[in-house]
Amino acid sequence: MNIRFDKLGVVIAAIAAYAAFLAPFATFRANRIVPGQARSILEALPATAGPLLLAIVVVAALVALFRTALVLRLAASVVALAALALLVGVAGTFLTSAGNTFARVSPASGFWILIFVFTLLLADVLTRLNLSPWARVGVLAAVAAAIGLLLVSGAWNDLSILKEYANRADSFWAEGSKHVTLALGSLLAAVVVGLPLGILCHRVERLRAGVLNVLNIIQTIPSIALFGLLIAPLGWIAAHVPGAAALGIRGIGTAPAFVALFLYSLLPVVANTVVGLAGVPRAANDAARGMGMTDRQRLFGVEFPLAFPVILTGIRIVLVQNIGLATIAALIGGGGFGVFVFQGVGQTAMDLVLLGAVPTVALAFAAAIILDAVIEMTATKRRVETA
Amino acid sequence: MIEIEGITKRYDATTVVDDVSMIIEPRTIAVIVGTSGSGKTTLLRMINRLVEPTSGIIKLDGADNRSVPGYELRRSIGYAIQGHGLFPHRTVAQNIATVPVLLGWDKDRIKARVDELMTLYQLDPREFGPRYPHELSGGQQQRVGVARALAAEPNVLLMDEPFGALDPIIRTKAQEDLLAIQKRFGTTIILVTHDMEEAVHMGDKIAVMDAGKLVQYAKPAEILANPASSFVETLVGASERPFRLLSLGRVRDAVENGAAEGEAIPGDASQRDALAELLWSGRPALPVKGADGKPLGRVTVDGLVKRAARPA
Numbered sequence: 030m031n032i033r034f035d036k037l038g039v040v041i042a043a044i045a046a047y048a049a050f051l052a053p054f055a056t057f058r059a060n061r062i063v064p065g066q067a068r069s070i071l072e073a074l075p076a077t078a079g080p081l082l083l084a085i086v087v088v089a090a091l092v093a094l095f096r097t098a099l100v101l102r103l104a105a106s107v108v109a110l111a112a113l114a115l116l117v118g119v120a121g122t123f124l125t126s127a128g129n130t131f132a133r134v135s136p137a138s139g140f141w142i143l144i145f146v147f148t149l150l151l152a153d154v155l156t157r158l159n160l161s162p163w164a165r166v167g168v169l170a171a172v173a174a175a176i177g178l179l180l181v182s183g184a185w186n187d188l189s190i191l192k193e194y195a196n197r198a199d200s201f202w203a204e205g206s207k208h209v210t211l212a213l214g215s216l217l218a219a220v221v222v223g224l225p226l227g228i229l230c231h232r233v234e235r236l237r238a239g240v241l242n243v244l245n246i247i248q249t250i251p252s253i254a255l256f257g258l259l260i261a262p263l264g265w266i267a268a269h270v271p272g273a274a275a276l277g278i279r280g281i282g283t284a285p286a287f288v289a290l291f292l293y294s295l296l297p298v299v300a301n302t303v304v305g306l307a308g309v310p311r312a313a314n315d316a317a318r319g320m321g322m323t324d325r326q327r328l329f330g331v332e333f334p335l336a337f338p339v340i341l342t343g344i345r346i347v348l349v350q351n352i353g354l355a356t357i358a359a360l361i362g363g364g365g366f367g368v369f370v371f372q373g374v375g376q377t378a379m380d381l382v383l384l385g386a387v388p389t390v391a392l393a394f395a396a397a398i399i400l401d402a403v404i405e406m407t408a409t410k411r412r413v414e415t416a
Numbered sequence: 417m418i419e420i421e422g423i424t425k426r427y428d429a430t431t432v433v434d435d436v437s438m439i440i441e442p443r444t445i446a447v448i449v450g451t452s453g454s455g456k457t458t459l460l461r462m463i464n465r466l467v468e469p470t471s472g473i474i475k476l477d478g479a480d481n482r483s484v485p486g487y488e489l490r491r492s493i494g495y496a497i498q499g500h501g502l503f504p505h506r507t508v509a510q511n512i513a514t515v516p517v518l519l520g521w522d523k524d525r526i527k528a529r530v531d532e533l534m535t536l537y538q539l540d541p542r543e544f545g546p547r548y549p550h551e552l553s554g555g556q557q558q559r560v561g562v563a564r565a566l567a568a569e570p571n572v573l574l575m576d577e578p579f580g581a582l583d584p585i586i587r588t589k590a591q592e593d594l595l596a597i598q599k600r601f602g603t604t605i606i607l608v609t610h611d612m613e614e615a616v617h618m619g620d621k622i623a624v625m626d627a628g629k630l631v632q633y634a635k636p637a638e639i640l641a642n643p644a645s646s647f648v649e650t651l652v653g654a655s656e657r658p659f660r661l662l663s664l665g666r667v668r669d670a671v672e673n674g675a676a677e678g679e680a681i682p683g684d685a686s687q688r689d690a691l692a693e694l695l696w697s698g699r700p701a702l703p704v705k706g707a708d709g710k711p712l713g714r715v716t717v718d719g720l721v722k723r724a725a726r727p728a
């Protein structure tokens with residue numbers, strides 16, 4: 030038999046070997062802010078579980094290393110990820126002596142690296158399988174369900190991040206919904222304003238360069254500076270415009286965060302609308318006019334549907350960007366997952382930082398996958414003619 | 417009737433269409449020929465006001481074409497765009513239904529019309545109706561473009577090189593279909609083409625354009641016999657002239673008394689076809705039969721050759 034190496038597999042196997050044998054699997058701390066002690070896989074897990082996990086990692090890495098069937102690679106990545114997810118919870122329980130509520134066990138670099146490389150393997154397999162948009166959303170739903178199940182089952186309850194969660198369960202969901210509202214609300218506002226602005230820029234050439242330049246400049250202002258810059262004008266509005274304060278407009282809090290995210294969102298929405306409309310084939314526009322469509326019928330019947338995939342790409346950029354940026358809103362009292370991140374940084378409690386960061390990353394990731402699927406679905410039937 | 421009176425179009429300093437006047441009689445076909453960039457498309461698009469003229473007037477059945485809003489005017493005029501211009505995001509059936517939908521026809525009537533046109537252009541409605549334009553060949557796309565122009569049964573039809581991408585067999589068929597439709601509905605057609613053969617075959621009159629100017633506008637026989645300039649002469653192709661002239665006449669008009677051997681040729685075949693048959697079979701004469709199969713007489717090589725000569 031002719032044994033051949035898989036290019037990506039070589040990298041995956043090398044990194045997995047390092048992570049499994051040299052990097053710490055878990056960190057143990059006597060309480061939440063003292064420096065931790067590293068534990069390897071064999072130290073962190075009970076007698077049988079440790080060697081079992083090592084064996085699974087080694088086999089999966091070997092499967093990745095050589096050119097093997099896609100099904101096999103799929104199975105290897107899924108089994109490895111599942112074993113890691115389950116056993117990190119076991120490590121939490123194993124390292125914490127019963128009744129000790131101060132001790133903290135958190136996943137360490139070795140765990141995260143292993144998760145990363147096997148996710149890479151899984152992503153590679155899924156890409157090569159060339160899944161349909163619906164199937165990709167299905168995979169996302171399955172993964173989300175599996176994680177949800179693990180959370181509900183209590184398998185991870187002895188991990189530090191969930192201990193932080195247990196202390197803050199109420200505020201976690203409140204901040205979470207604030208985060209999502211902030212990200213989606215500012216996106217919605219940007220679409221409502223940005224689409225007509227984009228259409229206007231497309232139709233009126235003199236406006237185009239000016240508007241896009243201004244939006245470009247806004248985009249380059251660092252987020253913290255923009256939040257700061259908005260405090261004064263919004264504070265002034267709250268003080269001087271009757272009713273503004275009642276609407277929740279203030280110099281600090283949600284209002285400036287919302288406005289800042291909205292301003293950042295405008296450029297991708299407007300720019301993609303302009304690019305999308307400009308990409309509508311001239312012949313299609315010409316035919317639309319030649320058939321007797323009014324300007325409005327042409328806009329909604331021809332230009333918009335043809336530009337839609339490009340505009341959606343802009344919306345995707347905005348959504349992912351907003352979910353990330355909304356974290357910073359906490360700095361000016363805007364709420365969101367950033368609250369935990371900045372509290373954690375202040376208290377040097379990494380677990381608390383993770384409690385804010387992990388859901389943010391997961392949300393952004395899910396949003397990207399879902400919107401990519403939507404974009405592909407709208408684009409397939411609308412392939413642009415080459416004539 | 418379409419009356420074009422002193423129409424000029426300028427883009428900045430360049431004059432693209434230069435003081436063109438012509439009248440297209442109702443229920444006739446006017447063919448516009450000319451080199452690339454001579455302003456044919458621009459002239460066509462000023463009729464349905466896709467392009468607004470710099471000066472001059474265009475009247476349709478006596479009414480200035482600016483007397484109704486542009487979009488309303490264009491719904492009443494069929495337009496087969498150069499290079500088909502189908503909507504890539506709409507199916508073939510939806511593309512053809514564009515103008516009827518804009519006019520608010522009811523569903524059944526639209527469906528019946530779409531099916532009728534697709535059948536006429538040899539595209540099975542069930543197979544091709546749900547397809548997208550990029551799933552068709554170039555020739556099929558072009559036929560859909562023509563079907564779309566015909567959909568609302570317009571009185572006036574503007575066609576910009578509608579048969580360019582068709583193979584000779586389908587092209588001939590499409591030309592015959594168009595002539596049949598034109599006869600049946602009395603449509604007035606303006607057709608742009610680069611194909612002189614097509615121009616002579618289809619046109620009641622031919623308009624020759626050169627650098628924005630209308631250099632000659634006359635019946636095909638007249639253009640062939642008396643080209644107005646050396647440009648027109650080159651365009652009609654000096655060496656092809658006698659054959660094009662013959663292709664305008666029917667065999668029945670060249671019948672002489674007498675009999676001949678062999679298979680008879682129908683009286684409404686073109687004289688050109690008769691000459692080709694004579695030359696190919698090496699015979700001096702062919703019998704001619706009427707539509708009912710009765711013998712009408714014969715055509716001779718000598719007789720046809722005389723007819724191919726420049727008219728006095």
Ligand SMILES: Nc1ncnc2c1ncn2[C@@H]1O[C@H](COP(=O)(O)OP(=O)(O)OP(=O)(O)O)[C@@H](O)[C@H]1O
Pocket residue numbers: 427432450451452453454455456457458459498
């Ligand atoms: N919108 C425009 N702006 C400037 N110049 C134009 C415009 N439209 C057409 N022209 C110019 O007008 C001239 C005539 O164009 P037109 O499309 O009428 O030519 P045509 O006879 O249809 O040529 P073809 O046989 O290649 O289709 C060309 O030189 C073209 O470059």
Ligand SMILES: [Mg+2]
Pocket residue numbers: 456457458498576
């Ligand atoms: Mg043209």
